[in-house]
Structure formats: structure tokens, C-alpha cells
Amino acid sequence: MVYDALIGPFTEFEFMRRALAAVIALSLAGAPIGVFLMLRRMSLVGDAMAHAILPGAAVGFLLSGLNLFAMTAGGLIAGFAVAILAGVVARSTGLKEDASLATFYLASLALGVTIVSIKGTNIDLLHVLFGNILAMDDQTLLVVAFNATVTLLVLAVIYRPLVIESVDPLFLRTVSRAGGPAHLAFLALVVINLVNGFQALGTLLAVGLMILPAGIARFWSRDLTAMICIAVVAAAVSGYAGLVLSFQTRVPSGPAIILVATVLYVVSVLFGRVGGIVRQLFPGRHLEA
């Protein structure tokens, strides 16, 4: 019974195995990016970027129909364009990055919805907005896995400057010029992972598997490495449980994954070791030193 409910769907159906492999790849790459987004106070920047990739995906759709490669390429181009323009404007004018990004992503979102509504149907728009991880074929899965691999490799390269720039940007500027390139590379990784998540969760929820696990991790550790590990595990568990929930109840898979992550987040807010509500209400006896 338990086996049938929790494991059976994955042994029985290939599309479920592909979906599980995809959410694990998304978790491995997206969750660490989400941790840095949160620690750099850029959580809503991720959300804005998710909207910014829409026109590129729409152009890909117009050119090639529901071809995920074309839509991915379009999304990457649109996302990079918005990320780089917003980053360049922020760094060269002193305008805060969130304000700069808000301008570009709104323009991008308006353009994307216009393109889809002129040429597409409501069903196309729903696919773009909410994705469908259960419809993932082998080629798309390979793209997701490739993007996740690239993300982890690039993150390893920019890890040090990214950490130092997050905590003490002035110091980094005195010892290295790596801060600017690292920041732009990080924005590029955000885009890559949004496009990755976009296949599975759609543009509106893609950022969910990045930010919610990061928020969960914040309630369980004060150490960066531990936070990244917790975020990856939380994302993978949410992905697995969301798929099972979707399979058993016919709830759409993307929202099911995000809803499971939300439940984990609420549990963390209540019972988390670091700043959880229950811990604050009942802190235990104070220590001697």
C-alpha cells in the first residue's frame, strides 16, 4: 500500500521517473542559487526575472510552436538581456538594482503577454505560465541536467567573490575586480535556473523551487554550507512529495510541488532551530556562558 503510493508511480511510469530526475536536477542547482538570492536580499529579483524570460519564450513559441528548445533559447536570451541591462544600468548610474530591474522586467513581461495573446491561445499561455513537468521528454531532461551541471560548475568558480561581495563589498573592491563579473555571472545563473524551472513549473512558479527551500534553510542553520545543503534537500523532498501528490490527486504537478514546499516552510517558521516561533516562545533555560 505504502509502496504503491510512494514508490509505485516511479517504478511503473517512465514519465514519473523523468519528472523525478528533473526535480532532483532543479533542486541541486536552483536551491543554492536561491540561498544566495535570499542572502543578497534579491528574492524578489528572482521573481522579477521569472517574468522577464516570458517574451523570449513567447518568441520561441511563435517561431517553433511548443518546441521546448526554441522556448528555452528565447527565454535565456530575454532573461540575459534584462539581467545584463539592469545590472549595467544599476552599476553605472547608482540606481538600486531592484529599481532598475523592475523597469526592465515590467517592459519584458508586457511584451511577452502581448506576443502570446496576438499569436497564441489561452492553453499556450497556461503552458508558458505554469509549465508541465510530467510532459518532459528525454531531450528536455538532458537540457535541464546540462543547465544544472553548468550552474554548479560556474557557482564553484564565483563562490568566493560572491560570498565576499555579499558580506563586505567594499573589501572585495579593494582586493579584486572579481566582484562585478561574479555578480553578472550570478544573474546569468539565476536566468539559467529560471528557464530550467520554467520547463517544469512555468514562469510564474519557477522561482518557487529556488526561494522557498532557501527560506526553509534559513530557519535551520546559521552556516552557509549547511544552509545550501538543507535547501537542496528541502527542494528535492518537495519535488518528490509534490509529484506523488500530483499523481495521487490529479492536482497539477507544478503547484503541487510548490504547495509541499510551502508546507515545509510553514513548519520551519514554526519549529525552526534558528528564529522559529516555537523556539522563541519556549527558548529553554538560559546557559551558564
Add this chain to the structure above:
Amino acid sequence: MAALHFHNVTLGYDRHPAVHHLNGEVARGALVAVIGPNGAGKSTLLRGIVGILKPLDGSIHLGGLDARDIAYLPQSAEIDRSFPISVFDFVGTGLWRDAGLFGGIGKAARDKILRAIASVGLNGFENRPIGTLSGGQMQRVLFARVLLQDASLIVLDEPFNAIDSKTTADLLALVKHWHGEGRTVLAALHDMEMVRNHFSETLVLARGPVAWGATAEVLTPENLMVAMRMCEAFDDTAAACAADDISSRAA
């Protein structure tokens, strides 16, 4: 040979000068206090020296030093202490010059970091997140990182602000130790007694140089009065600076 040479330097923001037309030299091994009221341009000048801010006009020469031979201690308000990083890792960033992007932190490097932390009296704090430290402890951590950088020019931005007398005494001893080793030290300060007693040279700033020289000669009531009268606000209707034309013609 001078460690620093200012040639008609103007530093500022959005064309408004925060430090106007500074000329002069800092000798190698000097111990210089930079004083002035809030908004006088002290931090701006230090940011110009370490290369964070480009001059609007004029130039700053580092006397043959590589930019990486400079250690900079920023004001602690510039640091995001909510970031989950331990004292050990934060101090360890001082090894950037050796480790860079990929260099390993081996046993020798780890020992260096531990020694630097011990030197500022923070034994046992290695694994503490910086967000849990007091203001004085954080200042000690910043000094430990400077120590690790092993730089010939040390630039300190208000290093003794809001810390107790014991911590101030300990860190001041470290500054004097660096001076004794022949390193050049510049520090933006507010405590006149400390400047008078411990710093041989002083630059009085008030959005421009008021006086610069031996502390005993520079730290006069007249100079301090001139500095206090400084106008902090930028003038949005100000014309382009005529002195720039004069200096560029002279050059």
C-alpha cells in the same frame, strides 16, 4: 620615497566635490590621522586612496605600491553582518592575495588565520557567526583581517568608533605596532586626544584641506574652528570649478 602622492585630487559624487583640490605626500612609514567633522570627506578620501572611488579630477599615486599592497578597514556599517559567515572564514578573506579564486587554505594558512584571531584577543570565537558579535568584537575581527593582509599601506576608516576603552587601547597598540614595523598607516578619527597623543602627523579636512603637517602644529583651535564652520550640503546650483581650469592650465 612617498607612499602616497596627491596631485590636485578632487573626489566626490555626481560632480559635487567631497574632497576638493588636495595636494601633498604621505611618507613611507608615516602614521597619519585624518580628522574633520562629519561630512568633511574623510571616508571619501580613504575610498579614493584604496581605489573604490575614482577622482573627479587630479590623481593619486601609490608610490610604486601594487593596489593589493593596501589593507582597508571599512566602517563596520558597510558590512552585512546578517550574512551567515564565521569569524574564521571572514578573517580568512584577508588571504585573498594569496588564495584568490581557487587557492586552497592549507594548514599553514589556517594557522595564520588562527594566529591573527588570537592576536586580537578573540580565541574561541573562530566558529561564531559574525552576526552574533558585539561592536567591539567585530572591530577586532576587522583588525585581524588587516593583520592577515600583511600590507605596507594600511587605511583605517574610523576604526575606534563606538568601542570601549579596553578594546580601543588594544587596537591602538596594534596600529602602533604596524607603524613600528615601518608600515604606512592612515586613519580617519574623531578623538582629538588620541590624535594628539599617538599620531605624529595630521590632515585636517573640511571638504578640502584645512591644514596638514605635524600634529602639534596642525591641531590648533583656529584650524579646528575653520573645519567646524564647513558647510556640509552640496550646492545644486554651483558653477563648474574655476580652480580646475587654473590647475589644468598650470599642468
